[in-house]
Structures are given as C-alpha cells and as structure tokens.
Amino acid sequence: MTRQRTHPVSVVHACLRDGRGGSPTAVLDDDPRFSDAERQRIPALLGTSHAVFLGVAPGGTGADLRFFTATGELPACGHGTVAALAVLTRRTGGGAFTLRTPVQSFAGRATPKPDGDEVDATFETGPVRLREATDPERHLTYQALRFTPDTRTPEVRVAALGRERMLVPVSGRAALAALQPDLDRLRRVCDRFGLLGVYVHTPPDSDGRAAARMFAPSIGVPEDVANANSTACLAAHLGERGVPRIAVDMGDRLGRPATVTGASRTTASGTVVQVGGAARVDRVVTLDPAQDAPHRGGRSGQAVCRVNP
Template sequence: MSAATPHVTVVRACLRGGAGGSPTAVVVEDDTPDARLDDAWRRRVPAAWGTSHAVYVRREGDLTALRFFTSAGELPACGHGTVAALALLAARAGGDRPHRATLRTGRRVFAGRAGRAGDRFAAAFDAGRVDLREPTAEERVIVLTALGLDPVEAGPDVRIAGVGRERVLVPVADRAALAALTPHLDELRTACDRFGLLGAYVHSTPTPDGVLAARMFAPSIGVPEDIANANSTACLAAHLAGRGITGIAVDMGDSLGSPATITATTGPGRTVELGGTAEVLTA
C-alpha cells in the first residue's frame, strides 16, 4: 500500500463479551484528500490488512458517505462495516456523549450513532426495511443441496430476504446442527451467482427471548464464511417479527474462532435497528 493513500484503521466489530468480533478495515478518505484512490486499491485493502471487508468513509456536507468492499468488489451495504465506521467516528469525536451521524450508502440515507462503553463503543443504526419472500422451488432445492441440507427436511421457514441484495435464510434445529454444517462452497457460489443471492445465512431456532446462533456463507463475494453479518441478522429479525419476536441477539463467528454477537430490534413496517459493540484497534 502506498504511503500517499489514507490511513487504514482496523476495528473489531460486533464483539461478544469484549472479545472476538469481525476485524474490519476502515479508511477515512478525507484524511488525505489529494489521494487518488481507485476501486482496485479499495479491493486490495481487506486482504492487505487481514480483514474480510473494508469500509471507506467520506464527508459529503451534512452526510457521511460509506462504501463497502471485499476482495471481490463493492457491496451495496455491510452491517458490521457500518458498526465499525460509527465506532471510529465516535472515537474521533471524543467526549462522553453519543456521536450521531446521517449516513449515506449507494441506495439510501439513514441514521446511526455510537457512544463509549468503557474502552469500546456501542453502535446502532437503522438497517431500513427488509423485503421477504418465499424461495422458488428451484432456489430452495439448489441452494439447500449446496449447503448439504435436505430441501424437504429444512421445513417451511426458508426465506429469501433483502436489505439491498437478497440472501437466503435457512433454519436448522439447534446450535449443534449449525456447528456440524459443511457446505459445498463451490456449488453454493454457483447457486448464489445463478439466483443473484449474496449468500446463505443459516440459523438455529431462537429461544423464547430471541437468543440464537447463525453462520453466513458468502463465497460469491469472496467470503467463504463471515464472522459477523449484521444485515442478514436484520433480515432474520424482520422474519421472526411475524412470530412476535421483536428483538434478537445472534451469536456468530464461533466456527472461525472469533465469537461475535449482533442485536436487532424490529419496528413498524419491518424496519430494523441493528446494534453491536466495537473496539478500535489502531487510530
């Protein structure tokens, strides 16, 4: 990486009990306004800094614009990347009061906030409205088979959901079944590419108070398994709201040795607020 380009800050987003989380590269492009960044450079940052995702932050008047990249290219949204960006903005703002920002991604403008929680930051933002639909018979059979699951035994609660790009939500019986899952990643990538899906978010059955676990497989965007996927958690929260569960806490990352937790609360019209705790590692 060239010294002329903006400084990269690594933020561990969506910690669990102060540990783990998803390391995310955050670049405040305003730090070096004369730097000429291109998207090829933006794609190189995650691998160079040992992260799955990178988020690029730029002031646009009263708005803070966010762009998200993996090594495979740009994403329309990234929940844990948004948590990471908010945590860094709060760290830079200083003070004990929550830092509030109006954020813009390529598709929408929304509110976010982050405040100190000891030596870390608790962040939350409006994930927006979630769109839900039944999978087609073809989507169901091909994607579930690629996951190593029986399309019949998976039951009726499989959903296609989107906040931006669609992904498939797949229930399994419990955490043990989730941990034992061994998807065929090449087949899953082919299936997701065929149907235009971001990936497959497989989750355990929630407890009565909304606690569960999940794993997110997204080989089509260069992430075989994601440590924390907040936007997919928003999708699940909207789906479970139909059962009267309006708040969930989802554990992820255990299979990757980096435990993470994401919270989500559903409001009117299937709107969801996402939350997570983050630690700014470098500044």
C-alpha cells in the same frame, strides 16, 4: 520523484461478544486517487473480509460510506457500518450520525462504554423485503449446504436489504455447528439466483437468543464472522412471528465469537430494524501505495501497509 500517499487505517473489531472476538474490518478516509482495484485489495492486505471508505462531512456528524470486499463494491454492509460508527465516535465522542451509502441515507448512533475502549453502535435499516424461497432456490441451496433430509426445516425465506440473501433455519446449534457446505457449489447457486449469500440460523430461544452462520462465497467471503444486515433480515422475519428483539451469536466456528442485535418495527413503508453491536478500534496502521505487501514498522502498535496503485 513520485509523491507517496499515506493514509491511516483503523482495524476495528465489530460486533464483539462480551469484549472478545468480533469481525476485523478496515476503516479509512476515502481518497479520490484510490482506484476501485486498490479499494478491493485492502481487505486482503489487512487480513479483513471488508473495508469501509469514509467521506466525512464537515463537523463530523455525517459520513458517506462505501464498502468493498476482494471481489468488488457492496451496496451495504452492516458490520462495516458498526465499524465506521466506532471510528466516527473515536473522533467526535459519539452521538447521532447521518450516514449515506450509494443507495440510501439512514441514521446511526454510537455511545462509548464506561471503560472508554468499546463503543455500542446501532443504525436503522431501510425496509426489509421478505418472500418465500422458490422450490429451485430451496432445493439447490439444500444440496450446496449438504443438508440431509432430517436437517431440512420449513419456511426458507429470501430477504432483501441491499441485495437478496436466503434465510435457512436449522433445528439447533449442534446442527448449525456441524454444517460443512460445498462452497464452490454454493457460489454457483448464489450467482444463479443473484443472492448475496446464505444465512443459516437456529430458532430463537425464549429470550430471543439465536445463532447463525453466513456463507457468501460469491463476494469472496466463504464465511462471515458477523453479518449485521442478514441479522436485520432475520429480525424482520421473526418480528412477523411476534419476536420483537433478537441477539444472534456468530463467528464461533471461525474462532471469533461475535454477537449482533436486532429490534424490528413496522412502518408505512415496511419493516425496519435497528441493528448493531459493540465495537473496538484494535489498531491503526498506515497505508502507503508505494509497495505491494504489508510489513510491520514504526512505533509499537502500528504498522506500515503498502499497496501499489
């Protein structure tokens, strides 16, 4: 008889806007019996773009984080970190946490909101490295985004936080909403230049409010509901221009309004950003590797999700 492995999985809506929307993200305790192929399957099975696997330290004040999409492991994921902090807060009541990924350690903090349902979560990134985009990077990305000559704006930059991604400005929210990129072509461009994706953003208003869309077809995410690490990169870029704090709206074209905040500061090692958002654990499901398709079952508000090893 084969022993089944069952695991509770929290589906967290990360980077909510006024209590709505947010990016659905799967968060579960890691298990050494999971293969990476199983980890890659979990986002699709649960209808999320990403899954976060926690290795929780004794006492609950720290955790190792691994991030997966359907195409493989990522070195970092900002909204996934926000989602992980929401789950850790539900277990511990919140506070300060030490978080570790395969590439770095960093501090996170989460505080339950007064109604007890949502959590405000922030974390500090490592140094953000910025450079100007090369002419081939800019030209081919413009073509993939289907920019017309009047859409193009100056100062396209490439930012590295984990992996490089391109920051592309547009004139305003109407131009941003009208974008219909050629995703196959954009994937080829990102693969050619080793980019995580392309983050298209508006200029901030006088209050530091902006909007953005993140296209990352190379990692299996045609458009991300919320991308906190790319927002951190934008915060670092704008910090150099005298804008110390931003709030970026995302997800509207996907019907899931999201907002990510970022505040930059300069350190001896470079520009670092405190980035975050509000999050809520929407539901808990049970992961069972005995079958290969999710189905509803059990008590109200729960589900059984089965994945073959």
